[in-house]
Amino acid sequence: MSLRVIVEADGGSRGNPGPAGYGAVVIEAATGQVLAERFDSVGVTTNNVAEYSGLIAGLEAAAELGASAVDVRMDSKLVVEQMSGRWQIKNPGLRPLAATAAQLIKKFDEVGFTWIPRERNKAADALANKAMDGGRSVSPQPVADVATAAPSAKDLARRIAADAAGPARVTVTPPASWAPPAMTAATRMILVRHGETGMTAEKRYSGRGDVPLSAHGLTQAEAAARRVAALAPDLAAVVTSPLSRCAATAAEIARAAGGVPVETEAGLIECDFGEWEGRTFAEVRERWPAEMQRWLESTAVAPPGGESFKAVAKRIRGARAAITAAHEGTTIAVVSHVSPIKLLLQDALAASDAFLHRLFLEPAGISIVDTWPDGNVAVRTVNDTAHLA
Template structure:
């Protein structure tokens, strides 16, 4: 088999530094220039340099997935190119974990070179990064303008340049909205035996403990006091969530319960059922990688990036299906943290800094113009004995 040689074009940017950020990456066959893969995503709030490194990581991972043996990385970030080439020190401690992840990926190739290119020669990756930031902000653009920019025939917002919102998209404002949002009442399921033992509890179908059932009843009473008119209760398929959802629906007088597979907890793979201490002792490098990047997964498990993809799908479906309505969403720690991260336009570090108690309650409002308001996070007063 002929070894595959590729060109990786990567970029990232932030509208503000730090500010809402995103990245883009393109993998091309080295000889023909044919596009083999594209990667892009929003990052929440981050710096330009973090976004650039994120683009590099996405491009390298895509090249690995394609089975490439050699890669020439082209970026308009002098900082990333020089640091990855070993000519500049990495003085910013926030960039060191990203550079370490990139170095680990580089070792999976026979040969990788880093080349600086002017920004005008990196338009395709730049366009992908801006598209990701636009979509995260609820901004739409004409396909022709974006395609022209990717071909070098147009101008798009770049690093540090805010894009002009499209008609109807949300603009920042201190004024309270006057229209009715779709309101999500986010409920983490009640406690289980694994919760008390501080064990990873992902796809294992563990029932509520007696304490967890009491927590579900208390949460149901709190939900009813906040919003007696609930259109639906949407839940993860796992029994600890469906039981919590049933208790809430009964308290509301029989509100319909909808099972949504995409709300299931992250798959923790080989870590499932193990204590946090056991995992740290047995998989220290894997845990560091997992904590350092949402694209890393536990051995045999699922990355937070994959969880985010399905959570966003659920949110979009609820927003479309229940306009100007209130919906209870019963899920797990990981999906709910990701939903709140996106609602707050926060960075990935948010996922490891937010704590969600069993049966804790959060509230997110979403408007048709793209506006979002987080009204409450992890309320637990109703659980006080």
């Protein structure tokens, strides 16, 4: 006997990109019974990646249940239109996910896609939010509590009737190519750590104190400027932290690039290290051993009188969004400090918090991150120091 199922799938990201998760519910079409639920985190990524992940999880669960026909219902118009072949996929990062979904579609005799409003996708949305809160369930086993996760038979009938009155269900034939005729331009950020200061050379915590570049730091800044000019002959602007060590580095980059404008972004300022400012790691560990240990274990913990990495991450994401909105589709240099650049790279690489204490960034080192309009991210370079040799 053939089994027809409804797959309701969703995904979300708190920050776009940010902590993301997906949810999928597989429902027996004839009875409205929930046959499977799946939800999981997908790290730090975009809404679109999370939505495609929910679709894939739902199709996998339907295949494992032996379904022969699948009606996919999602509130993501982008996924529905792209999988239906009406929209091409401009973001290259989404094409592998779409290709995976297309391979899964081949397992069924019939697959259709229907867009539904968000309020009719509450079960999958709830699972996606549960995943973003740290939940995980990839079991395709039947769900006991149908009432909380699935519609009743009467509600299902209403929803099917509403769908019939709305957009027609589309039987999918995956397109021959996911690529569009022309790629949408990415916003490229060339991330540059400021040159060396006296405190950098002594390996002291240097946060909000306005420490100038040393003579060696200025030489490093000049070398980084030449490197940026070579990497980006079309550089549109330089955006910098307001502190003088960054502003001086930014001025050298602007000069080497032919006088491009320099903009100041307060959100790019270094972490406030509070009472640890100006001290070495060894000094802090000796005087504040318990506080240091808690700080190393959690990004939510701040140095005494200072700022947590979690707080820095929040303002850095705001700064990144503002910079991207102002310079979409162009190449810009972003001059900042160790902590902000690490946090930008952590988000871009979907890395864990351990990344922050494992990545080393040299003074005047260069990293490159591309971001597309739909939120997809590609990291091209991390801590390039060839220009300093």
